[in-house]
Amino acid sequence: MANKRLKEKMKRRRNGEGSVSERSDGYFQASLMKNGKRKFEYALTEKAAYDKLDVMRDKARRGVSLTEGDVTLNELVASYIERYAKPYVRPSTLKNYKGYAENYLKNSPIGKMKVSRIAADNIQDFVNNLVDRGLSSKTTRNIFAFVDAVFAQAVRNRLILFNPCDGVRLPKKRSAERPLITEEQFVSLLEEADTQTMKTAISILGLGLRIGELLGLQWKDCIEVDGISVLSISKALKRDYIFDERVEGTKTKIHLSDTKTDSSVRYVPIISSVQNELEKLKAEQLRIAGELGDHFTDDSFIIGTISKNGFKYTTPDKFRADFAKCVKKAGLPKEVTPHALRRYASSTLIRHGASPVAVAKLLGHSSSNTTLTFYTRESLKGTLEAVKLLDK
Numbered sequence: 001m002a003n004k005r006l007k008e009k010m011k012r013r014r015n016g017e018g019s020v021s022e023r024s025d026g027y028f029q030a031s032l033m034k035n036g037k038r039k040f041e042y043a044l045t046e047k048a049a050y051d052k053l054d055v056m057r058d059k060a061r062r063g064v065s066l067t068e069g070d071v072t073l074n075e076l077v078a079s080y081i082e083r084y085a086k087p088y089v090r091p092s093t094l095k096n097y098k099g100y101a102e103n104y105l106k107n108s109p110i111g112k113m114k115v116s117r118i119a120a121d122n123i124q125d126f127v128n129n130l131v132d133r134g135l136s137s138k139t140t141r142n143i144f145a146f147v148d149a150v151f152a153q154a155v156r157n158r159l160i161l162f163n164p165c166d167g168v169r170l171p172k173k174r175s176a177e178r179p180l181i182t183e184e185q186f187v188s189l190l191e192e193a194d195t196q197t198m199k200t201a202i203s204i205l206g207l208g209l210r211i212g213e214l215l216g217l218q219w220k221d222c223i224e225v226d227g228i229s230v231l232s233i234s235k236a237l238k239r240d241y242i243f244d245e246r247v248e249g250t251k252t253k254i255h256l257s258d259t260k261t262d263s264s265v266r267y268v269p270i271i272s273s274v275q276n277e278l279e280k281l282k283a284e285q286l287r288i289a290g291e292l293g294d295h296f297t298d299d300s301f302i303i304g305t306i307s308k309n310g311f312k313y314t315t316p317d318k319f320r321a322d323f324a325k326c327v328k329k330a331g332l333p334k335e336v337t338p339h340a341l342r343r344y345a346s347s348t349l350i351r352h353g354a355s356p357v358a359v360a361k362l363l364g365h366s367s368s369n370t371t372l373t374f375y376t377r378e379s380l381k382g383t384l385e386a387v388k389l390l391d392k
Contacts, residue, residue: 208345212236
Protein backbone atom coordinates (compact mmCIF):
# COMPACT_ATOMS: atom_id res chain seq x y z
CA MET A 1 0.00 0.00 0.00
CA ALA A 2 2.79 2.39 0.92
CA ASN A 3 4.65 1.68 -2.34
CA LYS A 4 1.43 2.34 -4.27
CA ARG A 5 1.05 5.78 -2.65
CA LEU A 6 4.69 6.57 -3.45
CA LYS A 7 4.20 5.63 -7.09
CA GLU A 8 1.06 7.77 -7.28
CA LYS A 9 3.01 10.62 -5.70
CA MET A 10 5.74 10.17 -8.32
CA LYS A 11 3.17 10.22 -11.15
CA ARG A 12 1.74 13.51 -9.92
CA ARG A 13 5.13 15.25 -10.23
CA ARG A 14 5.51 17.54 -13.23
CA ASN A 15 8.67 18.03 -15.25
CA GLY A 16 11.36 19.84 -13.24
CA GLU A 17 10.03 18.58 -9.91
CA GLY A 18 12.64 15.83 -9.65
CA SER A 19 12.47 12.08 -9.47
CA VAL A 20 13.35 9.04 -7.37
CA SER A 21 14.91 5.89 -8.78
CA GLU A 22 16.40 2.67 -7.41
CA ARG A 23 20.12 2.14 -8.01
CA SER A 24 21.83 -1.14 -8.80
CA ASP A 25 23.47 -1.14 -5.36
CA GLY A 26 20.08 -1.17 -3.63
CA TYR A 27 20.10 2.50 -2.62
CA PHE A 28 17.42 4.95 -3.76
CA GLN A 29 18.43 8.11 -5.55
CA ALA A 30 16.57 11.42 -5.47
CA SER A 31 17.48 13.93 -8.17
CA LEU A 32 16.40 17.46 -8.99
CA MET A 33 17.47 19.85 -11.76
CA LYS A 34 18.03 23.48 -10.74
CA ASN A 35 19.58 26.18 -12.91
CA GLY A 36 21.01 23.63 -15.29
CA LYS A 37 22.66 21.57 -12.51
CA ARG A 38 21.40 18.26 -11.20
CA LYS A 39 21.57 17.58 -7.49
CA PHE A 40 21.50 14.04 -6.07
CA GLU A 41 20.62 12.70 -2.62
CA TYR A 42 20.73 9.05 -1.55
CA ALA A 43 18.74 6.98 0.94
CA LEU A 44 18.26 3.42 2.11
CA THR A 45 14.50 3.40 1.44
CA GLU A 46 12.29 4.82 -1.26
CA LYS A 47 10.30 6.83 1.28
CA ALA A 48 13.46 8.42 2.69
CA ALA A 49 14.54 9.32 -0.83
CA TYR A 50 11.20 11.06 -1.48
CA ASP A 51 11.58 12.92 1.81
CA LYS A 52 14.99 14.16 0.68
CA LEU A 53 13.54 15.17 -2.66
CA ASP A 54 10.90 17.21 -0.84
CA VAL A 55 13.68 19.00 1.09
CA MET A 56 15.54 19.78 -2.16
CA ARG A 57 12.34 21.08 -3.76
CA ASP A 58 11.67 23.28 -0.72
CA LYS A 59 15.19 24.73 -0.98
CA ALA A 60 14.77 25.36 -4.68
CA ARG A 61 11.42 27.08 -4.05
CA ARG A 62 13.00 29.40 -1.44
CA GLY A 63 15.95 30.22 -3.68
CA VAL A 64 18.47 28.35 -1.53
CA SER A 65 21.39 26.81 -3.40
CA LEU A 66 21.12 23.04 -3.57
CA THR A 67 24.89 22.63 -3.51
CA GLU A 68 25.91 24.94 -0.63
CA GLY A 69 25.30 22.13 1.84
CA ASP A 70 27.97 20.11 0.03
CA VAL A 71 30.78 21.78 1.98
CA THR A 72 32.30 19.64 4.69
CA LEU A 73 31.85 20.49 8.34
CA ASN A 74 35.56 21.33 8.54
CA GLU A 75 35.13 23.87 5.75
CA LEU A 76 32.02 25.31 7.39
CA VAL A 77 33.82 25.59 10.75
CA ALA A 78 36.77 27.43 9.19
CA SER A 79 34.38 29.89 7.55
CA TYR A 80 32.42 30.38 10.80
CA ILE A 81 35.57 31.11 12.82
CA GLU A 82 36.86 33.64 10.30
CA ARG A 83 33.59 35.39 9.50
CA TYR A 84 31.36 35.11 12.56
CA ALA A 85 33.70 34.54 15.51
CA LYS A 86 36.99 36.34 14.92
CA PRO A 87 35.56 39.89 14.69
CA TYR A 88 33.38 39.54 17.78
CA VAL A 89 34.67 37.11 20.43
CA ARG A 90 37.52 37.52 22.88
CA PRO A 91 40.95 36.28 21.78
CA SER A 92 40.86 33.58 24.47
CA THR A 93 37.49 32.35 23.14
CA LEU A 94 38.84 32.41 19.58
CA LYS A 95 41.78 30.30 20.73
CA ASN A 96 39.36 27.76 22.21
CA TYR A 97 37.37 27.62 18.98
CA LYS A 98 40.48 26.98 16.92
CA GLY A 99 41.53 24.31 19.40
CA TYR A 100 38.17 22.54 19.13
CA ALA A 101 38.41 22.61 15.33
CA GLU A 102 41.98 21.33 15.20
CA ASN A 103 41.94 18.79 18.02
CA TYR A 104 38.44 17.34 17.92
CA LEU A 105 36.70 18.08 14.63
CA LYS A 106 39.40 18.01 11.95
CA ASN A 107 39.96 14.24 11.92
CA SER A 108 36.55 13.19 13.22
CA PRO A 109 34.01 11.39 11.01
CA ILE A 110 31.64 14.38 11.02
CA GLY A 111 34.45 16.80 10.22
CA LYS A 112 34.92 15.18 6.83
CA MET A 113 31.20 14.74 6.12
CA LYS A 114 29.13 16.95 3.86
CA VAL A 115 27.08 19.30 6.01
CA SER A 116 23.87 18.41 4.20
CA ARG A 117 24.27 14.75 5.18
CA ILE A 118 25.03 15.18 8.87
CA ALA A 119 22.15 13.99 11.03
CA ALA A 120 21.46 14.02 14.77
CA ASP A 121 22.80 10.47 15.11
CA ASN A 122 26.14 11.60 13.67
CA ILE A 123 26.38 14.42 16.21
CA GLN A 124 25.39 12.04 19.02
CA ASP A 125 28.13 9.60 17.96
CA PHE A 126 30.60 12.49 17.99
CA VAL A 127 29.57 13.52 21.52
CA ASN A 128 29.68 9.91 22.74
CA ASN A 129 33.20 9.59 21.35
CA LEU A 130 34.32 12.66 23.31
CA VAL A 131 32.96 11.09 26.48
CA ASP A 132 34.68 7.77 25.69
CA ARG A 133 37.96 9.62 25.28
CA GLY A 134 37.71 10.74 28.88
CA LEU A 135 36.90 14.40 28.33
CA SER A 136 35.19 16.12 31.21
CA SER A 137 31.51 16.99 31.07
CA LYS A 138 32.39 20.70 30.88
CA THR A 139 34.83 20.28 27.97
CA THR A 140 32.43 18.03 26.08
CA ARG A 141 29.63 20.53 26.52
CA ASN A 142 31.86 23.42 25.41
CA ILE A 143 32.85 21.60 22.20
CA PHE A 144 29.23 20.69 21.50
CA ALA A 145 28.13 24.31 22.09
CA PHE A 146 30.65 25.43 19.47
CA VAL A 147 29.44 22.86 16.93
CA ASP A 148 25.83 23.83 17.71
CA ALA A 149 26.64 27.50 17.05
CA VAL A 150 28.22 26.61 13.69
CA PHE A 151 25.12 24.68 12.56
CA ALA A 152 22.77 27.34 13.92
CA GLN A 153 24.51 29.90 11.75
CA ALA A 154 24.25 27.55 8.77
CA VAL A 155 20.49 27.36 9.34
CA ARG A 156 20.25 31.16 9.50
CA ASN A 157 22.23 31.34 6.26
CA ARG A 158 19.82 28.80 4.70
CA LEU A 159 22.61 26.34 3.95
CA ILE A 160 20.62 23.64 5.74
CA LEU A 161 17.03 23.42 6.88
CA PHE A 162 17.51 21.96 10.34
CA ASN A 163 20.17 22.00 13.03
CA PRO A 164 21.28 18.36 13.57
CA CYS A 165 22.40 19.29 17.10
CA ASP A 166 18.79 19.63 18.21
CA GLY A 167 17.82 16.79 20.51
CA VAL A 168 21.35 15.51 21.11
CA ARG A 169 21.86 14.13 24.60
CA LEU A 170 24.78 15.55 26.57
CA PRO A 171 26.64 14.29 29.66
CA LYS A 172 25.36 15.67 32.94
CA LYS A 173 27.03 18.76 34.32
CA ARG A 174 29.51 17.81 37.02
CA SER A 175 31.23 20.50 39.03
CA ALA A 176 34.68 19.60 40.26
CA GLU A 177 34.84 19.56 44.04
CA ARG A 178 37.21 22.38 44.93
CA PRO A 179 38.51 22.96 48.43
CA LEU A 180 36.52 25.45 50.48
CA ILE A 181 38.82 27.23 52.91
CA THR A 182 37.70 28.20 56.38
CA GLU A 183 38.04 31.57 58.08
CA GLU A 184 40.91 30.14 60.11
CA GLN A 185 42.72 29.06 56.95
CA PHE A 186 42.19 32.49 55.42
CA VAL A 187 43.83 34.07 58.48
CA SER A 188 46.67 31.56 58.16
CA LEU A 189 47.24 32.63 54.56
CA LEU A 190 47.49 36.25 55.65
CA GLU A 191 49.96 35.39 58.38
CA GLU A 192 52.21 33.44 56.00
CA ALA A 193 52.32 36.21 53.38
CA ASP A 194 55.98 37.29 53.38
CA THR A 195 55.48 40.64 51.63
CA GLN A 196 53.12 43.53 52.19
CA THR A 197 52.07 43.25 48.56
CA MET A 198 50.94 39.63 48.98
CA LYS A 199 49.25 40.38 52.30
CA THR A 200 47.27 43.20 50.67
CA ALA A 201 46.44 41.03 47.66
CA ILE A 202 45.03 38.25 49.83
CA SER A 203 42.97 40.78 51.78
CA ILE A 204 41.47 42.18 48.59
CA LEU A 205 40.82 38.72 47.11
CA GLY A 206 38.91 37.99 50.31
CA LEU A 207 36.39 40.61 49.15
CA GLY A 208 35.50 38.39 46.18
CA LEU A 209 37.54 39.87 43.34
CA ARG A 210 38.78 37.88 40.34
CA ILE A 211 42.54 37.67 39.89
CA GLY A 212 42.45 39.83 36.75
CA GLU A 213 40.41 42.48 38.59
CA LEU A 214 42.89 42.45 41.46
CA LEU A 215 45.96 42.84 39.25
CA GLY A 216 44.27 45.57 37.21
CA LEU A 217 43.63 47.78 40.26
CA GLN A 218 45.39 51.15 40.32
CA TRP A 219 45.56 53.54 43.25
CA LYS A 220 43.14 55.86 41.48
CA ASP A 221 40.54 53.09 41.84
CA CYS A 222 40.42 53.66 45.62
CA ILE A 223 37.64 56.24 45.84
CA GLU A 224 34.72 57.36 47.96
CA VAL A 225 31.10 56.94 46.89
CA ASP A 226 28.36 58.34 49.13
CA GLY A 227 30.91 58.67 51.91
CA ILE A 228 31.93 54.99 51.64
CA SER A 229 35.47 53.93 50.71
CA VAL A 230 35.29 51.55 47.76
CA LEU A 231 37.35 49.85 45.08
CA SER A 232 36.07 50.84 41.65
CA ILE A 233 36.10 47.69 39.50
CA SER A 234 35.91 48.59 35.81
CA LYS A 235 38.84 46.77 34.21
CA ALA A 236 41.01 43.68 34.50
CA LEU A 237 44.57 42.72 33.64
CA LYS A 238 44.43 39.94 31.08
CA ARG A 239 46.68 37.84 28.89
CA ASP A 240 45.15 37.71 25.45
CA TYR A 241 46.14 35.73 22.38
CA ILE A 242 47.32 37.41 19.20
CA PHE A 243 46.51 35.65 15.94
CA ASP A 244 48.66 36.71 13.03
CA GLU A 245 48.79 34.48 9.97
CA ARG A 246 52.12 36.07 9.01
CA VAL A 247 53.81 34.89 12.20
CA GLU A 248 54.32 31.22 13.02
CA GLY A 249 52.86 30.14 16.34
CA THR A 250 50.57 31.99 18.74
CA LYS A 251 51.74 34.98 20.74
CA THR A 252 50.18 36.63 23.76
CA LYS A 253 50.02 40.10 25.20
CA ILE A 254 49.16 41.37 28.67
CA HIS A 255 47.01 44.47 28.87
CA LEU A 256 44.22 46.19 30.73
CA SER A 257 40.87 45.16 29.32
CA ASP A 258 37.18 45.42 30.08
CA THR A 259 35.82 43.31 32.91
CA LYS A 260 34.40 39.87 32.17
CA THR A 261 30.79 41.08 31.85
CA ASP A 262 28.82 44.31 32.21
CA SER A 263 27.69 43.10 35.64
CA SER A 264 31.34 42.93 36.70
CA VAL A 265 31.58 46.74 36.67
CA ARG A 266 30.85 47.57 40.28
CA TYR A 267 31.93 49.19 43.56
CA VAL A 268 33.35 46.94 46.27
CA PRO A 269 33.28 48.46 49.78
CA ILE A 270 36.65 48.49 51.56
CA ILE A 271 36.42 47.07 55.08
CA SER A 272 38.74 48.36 57.80
CA SER A 273 41.15 45.39 57.73
CA VAL A 274 41.68 45.81 53.98
CA GLN A 275 41.99 49.58 54.39
CA ASN A 276 44.83 49.05 56.89
CA GLU A 277 46.73 46.80 54.47
CA LEU A 278 46.26 49.28 51.62
CA GLU A 279 47.63 52.12 53.73
CA LYS A 280 50.69 50.06 54.71
CA LEU A 281 51.33 49.09 51.10
CA LYS A 282 50.99 52.64 49.80
CA ALA A 283 53.41 53.92 52.44
CA GLU A 284 55.90 51.21 51.43
CA GLN A 285 55.59 52.03 47.73
CA LEU A 286 56.02 55.75 48.39
CA ARG A 287 59.18 55.03 50.39
CA ILE A 288 60.65 52.80 47.67
CA ALA A 289 59.73 55.33 44.99
CA GLY A 290 61.62 57.98 46.93
CA GLU A 291 64.68 55.75 47.26
CA LEU A 292 64.66 54.99 43.52
CA GLY A 293 63.99 58.59 42.56
CA ASP A 294 60.84 57.49 40.82
CA HIS A 295 57.59 59.40 40.56
CA PHE A 296 54.75 57.60 42.28
CA THR A 297 51.34 58.34 40.73
CA ASP A 298 47.74 57.27 41.15
CA ASP A 299 48.15 55.32 37.91
CA SER A 300 50.55 52.94 39.66
CA PHE A 301 49.25 49.41 40.11
CA ILE A 302 48.31 48.47 43.67
CA ILE A 303 49.59 44.90 43.34
CA GLY A 304 52.56 45.91 41.23
CA THR A 305 56.18 45.04 40.72
CA ILE A 306 58.65 47.71 41.75
CA SER A 307 62.07 47.99 40.12
CA LYS A 308 64.50 50.56 38.76
CA ASN A 309 62.22 50.80 35.73
CA GLY A 310 59.35 52.01 37.89
CA PHE A 311 56.04 50.54 38.97
CA LYS A 312 54.72 47.82 36.65
CA TYR A 313 51.89 45.37 36.77
CA THR A 314 52.38 41.87 38.16
CA THR A 315 51.64 39.18 35.58
CA PRO A 316 48.96 36.60 36.42
CA ASP A 317 51.54 33.79 36.11
CA LYS A 318 53.93 35.39 38.58
CA PHE A 319 51.17 36.16 41.03
CA ARG A 320 49.85 32.58 40.92
CA ALA A 321 53.37 31.26 41.56
CA ASP A 322 53.86 33.59 44.56
CA PHE A 323 50.41 32.72 45.87
CA ALA A 324 51.16 28.99 45.61
CA LYS A 325 54.26 29.48 47.78
CA CYS A 326 52.13 31.22 50.38
CA VAL A 327 49.58 28.36 50.26
CA LYS A 328 52.35 25.82 50.81
CA LYS A 329 53.76 27.74 53.80
CA ALA A 330 50.29 27.88 55.33
CA GLY A 331 49.96 24.10 55.00
CA LEU A 332 46.87 24.30 52.78
CA PRO A 333 46.08 21.95 49.86
CA LYS A 334 47.85 22.91 46.64
CA GLU A 335 44.43 23.04 44.97
CA VAL A 336 43.77 26.32 46.83
CA THR A 337 44.09 28.99 44.15
CA PRO A 338 43.42 32.75 44.15
CA HIS A 339 39.93 31.93 42.87
CA ALA A 340 39.30 29.89 46.03
CA LEU A 341 39.24 33.18 47.97
CA ARG A 342 36.40 34.37 45.77
CA ARG A 343 34.43 31.30 46.78
CA TYR A 344 35.53 31.86 50.39
CA ALA A 345 34.03 35.36 50.29
CA SER A 346 30.65 34.23 48.97
CA SER A 347 30.35 31.19 51.24
CA THR A 348 31.34 33.13 54.36
CA LEU A 349 28.93 35.96 53.63
CA ILE A 350 26.01 33.62 52.92
CA ARG A 351 26.78 31.61 56.04
CA HIS A 352 26.65 34.77 58.15
CA GLY A 353 23.27 35.77 56.75
CA ALA A 354 24.11 38.10 53.86
CA SER A 355 21.53 38.40 51.11
CA PRO A 356 22.34 36.32 47.98
CA VAL A 357 21.44 39.37 45.91
CA ALA A 358 23.96 41.52 47.79
CA VAL A 359 26.64 38.83 47.47
CA ALA A 360 25.94 38.51 43.74
CA LYS A 361 26.39 42.26 43.36
CA LEU A 362 29.63 42.14 45.33
CA LEU A 363 31.02 39.37 43.12
CA GLY A 364 29.81 40.96 39.89
CA HIS A 365 27.27 38.29 38.94
CA SER A 366 24.24 39.15 36.83
CA SER A 367 22.09 36.75 38.86
CA SER A 368 22.12 35.48 42.43
CA ASN A 369 21.47 32.00 40.99
CA THR A 370 25.03 31.97 39.65
CA THR A 371 26.34 32.86 43.09
CA LEU A 372 24.38 30.12 44.83
CA THR A 373 25.14 27.49 42.17
CA PHE A 374 28.84 27.93 41.62
CA TYR A 375 30.31 29.87 44.53
CA THR A 376 28.50 28.73 47.66
CA ARG A 377 29.12 25.40 49.33
CA GLU A 378 28.46 24.92 53.01
CA SER A 379 31.24 23.50 55.14
CA LEU A 380 30.65 20.29 57.12
CA LYS A 381 30.72 22.33 60.30
CA GLY A 382 28.00 24.60 58.95
CA THR A 383 25.95 21.60 57.87
CA LEU A 384 26.24 20.13 61.37
CA GLU A 385 24.95 23.37 62.89
CA ALA A 386 21.99 23.30 60.48
CA VAL A 387 21.13 19.70 61.31
CA LYS A 388 21.19 20.49 65.04
CA LEU A 389 18.12 22.64 64.43
CA LEU A 390 16.18 19.40 63.90
CA ASP A 391 16.98 18.47 67.49
CA LYS A 392 14.90 21.26 68.89
